[in-house]
Amino acid sequence: MRDRIRLSGVQINIVDRTARKEYKVEPRQFSGRLLHELPGVATKNGAIYLELYLAEPGPDCRVSISRSGTRVIEDLTEFDDFQREPWNSGCLQGIVDAPFLNLTPGTRSGIIRDGKFERFCLALKDVEAMLLHIIAEQRRAEDERASRKMLTTIRKAFKEALLVLPSEEYDWFDIQAGNKGRALQSTPGSDDVATEGDDEGGKPVKEAPRIQKQFFEYAGPLFSVRVQPQTSVVSVNQARTYRAVARDRSRTVVEHDLAFQWQIVAGAGALHSDDSEIVTFNAPEQPGLSRIAVTVIQGSYQCQGEGLITVTDSLLPEVTKPTGTRQGLPGYTFKKAPGELWRSNYDAELNVIVINNGHRDFVYASKNRSLKIRYICRLFAKEMVLKNFPGYSPDQLLERMIELSMYTEENLR
Numbered sequence: 001m002r003d004r005i006r007l008s009g010v011q012i013n014i015v016d017r018t019a020r021k022e023y024k025v026e027p028r029q030f031s032g033r034l035l036h037e038l039p040g041v042a043t044k045n046g047a048i049y050l051e052l053y054l055a056e057p058g059p060d061c062r063v064s065i066s067r068s069g070t071r072v073i074e075d076l077t078e079f080d081d082f083q084r085e086p087w088n089s090g091c092l093q094g095i096v097d098a099p100f101l102n103l104t105p106g107t108r109s110g111i112i113r114d115g116k117f118e119r120f121c122l123a124l125k126d127v128e129a130m131l132l133h134i135i136a137e138q139r140r141a142e143d144e145r146a147s148r149k150m151l152t153t154i155r156k157a158f159k160e161a162l163l164v165l166p167s168e169e170y171d172w173f174d175i176q177a178g179n180k181g182r183a184l185q186s187t188p189g190s191d192d193v194a195t196e197g198d199d200e201g202g203k204p205v206k207e208a209p210r211i212q213k214q215f216f217e218y219a220g221p222l223f224s225v226r227v228q229p230q231t232s233v234v235s236v237n238q239a240r241t242y243r244a245v246a247r248d249r250s251r252t253v254v255e256h257d258l259a260f261q262w263q264i265v266a267g268a269g270a271l272h273s274d275d276s277e278i279v280t281f282n283a284p285e286q287p288g289l290s291r292i293a294v295t296v297i298q299g300s301y302q303c304q305g306e307g308l309i310t311v312t313d314s315l316l317p318e319v320t321k322p323t324g325t326r327q328g329l330p331g332y333t334f335k336k337a338p339g340e341l342w343r344s345n346y347d348a349e350l351n352v353i354v355i356n357n358g359h360r361d362f363v364y365a366s367k368n369r370s371l372k373i374r375y376i377c378r379l380f381a382k383e384m385v386l387k388n389f390p391g392y393s394p395d396q397l398l399e400r401m402i403e404l405s406m407y408t409e410e411n412l413r
Contacts, residue, residue, distance in 0.1 A: 030093050031055050035134060038127055043119045045100035050127065052094040054138055061090050065111065066097040072111060081121045086131040091138070096124070147332075150373050153412060154380055155329050160411035161404065165229060219255065220248035222298040227307030234283045236313050243278050244294040244305065259297040266291040269311070283311045330383075332376065344379040346387055353383050374409055381405045 014023040032055025041048040055061055065073040073079075076096060077088045086092055098120050104110035111117055228243045244262075246254040262274035267290030272280040281292060290309040295302065330351045338358030345354050355376065356362060365375035381404045385397055392400070 032061075032091075032093060035131075037134075038130065041123050041127060043100070043123045045116050045119060046098070048120065048123055049097040050094070051097075052092055052131070054134060055091055055093055057090040059090070061093045063087060063092055064095050065101075066095050067101050067103060068099045069097065071095070072101070072103060072109065079121075082124075086128060086135050089135055091135060092131070146369075150376060151331060153373060154377050154408075157377065157408045157411040158329055158380070161407035162229075165231065165403070165407055219252040220250065222246055222254050222258070222296060222301040222303055223249040225294060225296045225303040225305040227292065227294060227305045229307065230305075231308045231310075233310045233312060234281065236283055236285055236287060236311055239272075239280050239282050240309070241278055241280050242292065242307055244296055246296050246298075246303070254298065257298050261295040261297070263293055263295075264290060265293045265306070267309070267311070269309070281309060283309075287312050330380075332380070344383055346383040348387075353380060355379055370412075373412060377408055377412060378405055381408060 011024070015021075016023070030051075030053040032053035035052045035054055038050050038052065041050060052063065062075040062077070064071050065076055076082045082088070100116055101120060102112040102114060102116060104112060225244055225246045228245050232240060232242075234240045244260055246258055248254055258277070260275055260277055260279075262271050262279045264271060267288050268284035268286065269290045269292075270282040270284075271292070272282065279292075279294070281290075284290075288311050290311060291306055292309065293304060293306045295304045330346070330353050332353040332355055334357040335354050336358040337356045340356060341359075343356055343359050343361060346352075347354055357366075361375065362372075365372045378401075381401050385400045385404060389397060389400055
C-alpha cells in the first residue's frame, strides 16, 4: 500500500498501549538517483508507470511490480522473463505499476501469465536499452572516480616512501627538482620546502614566490617528526646532511617555535650543527651502521624520530641516467588484452603506465579494493625501477623493486 498511502496524503499512526509507544507509518523512500529520463511505456491495455532509482549495487536493490499502487510482486526477477540485465544488475530499485495486470484469485499475491502479462513484458523491453546505457555510464563514471582516487593514493605513498629511501638513488620522483639541481618544490601539507639550488649552468635559482595559504593549511601543534632521508648510504670519511621534518596531526609541516636536539644513538660518526633543523653527519673511517635520532620540542610537545645510516667503503656503481627533463610520477590507464601475458608497460611519450586489465592477475586483484591498489602499486614499482635504473643486472633490479614496494605499500591507505 506504499503508493496509495503516499499519494492520498493520509496519515496513519499505530498506538501500542502495552508498550506505551506510538508509531507513525511512513511509506518507504527509495535511495539512489531517480531516473527522470525514462520514456513513457504504453500498451493497448493501458500505460505502465515506472519509478526507478539508480543506487549503489547491493542485495536490497530490487524492482517490485505493483497494481494500482498496491505491491503484488516484491522482486520483478522472480519471473524468468526478467532474469537478465538490467533488472538483475543489483543497482536498480523502485516500482513498475501496471493497473491492467490480472491477479491470481484468492491470495492476490501473484500475476496470471496471460496475454496482458506478455504485453507487459514486451513493453518493458523498450526501456531496457536505455537502462543498460544509464547503468554503463554510471559504472564508467565510478571506475574513473576510483581510478583517480587510487592514483592519488599511489602518488602519495610513493612520495612518503621518498622520505625513507636514499634521495641520491631515487631522484626521479616529481617532488624532487626536475632538471634544476636538488631544489624541492613547496606544496601545502607536504614535507618539502622551497630552497635555492643551482641550475645546470651553476647559476643560483631564485626561490619561487610563495602563495597565500588558506586557513586550513596553517600547521597545528607538533604531533610527529621524521628524519629525511630515514635510510641512506654514506661512503667512509664523507659527509651527508639530514633534515628533521616536523608535522602536526593532519601531516602539515610545522615550521615555527621548534627546538632541535640531534644525537648518535648507535654506531660511530660525528654530528655538526646538532641543534638546528638540518644536521651534517660526518662518516667514520670504518664501515658500519649508525643510527641518529632527533628530538623536536615545541612548548609542551615533544617528539622523536630516527634515521639509519649505512657507512660503506664501496657504493653501487654509477649508472647513466636518462637525459632530458624528468617527467616525475606517471599516471596510468587500462588496456584490455585478456589473451596476452604482459601485465603492464610504460609509455614514455605520454608518461603513463598501461595496465592490462584483462590479465588474470588483474581480474583476481579486482575482487578486493585493497588487493587491487597493492597490485597496481607493484606494477608502478616494476615500471619505475625498469625506467630509472637502466643497465642494472636482474638481481639488482629485483632488489630495488622489493625495496621500493615495501616502503611504498607501508603508506597505502
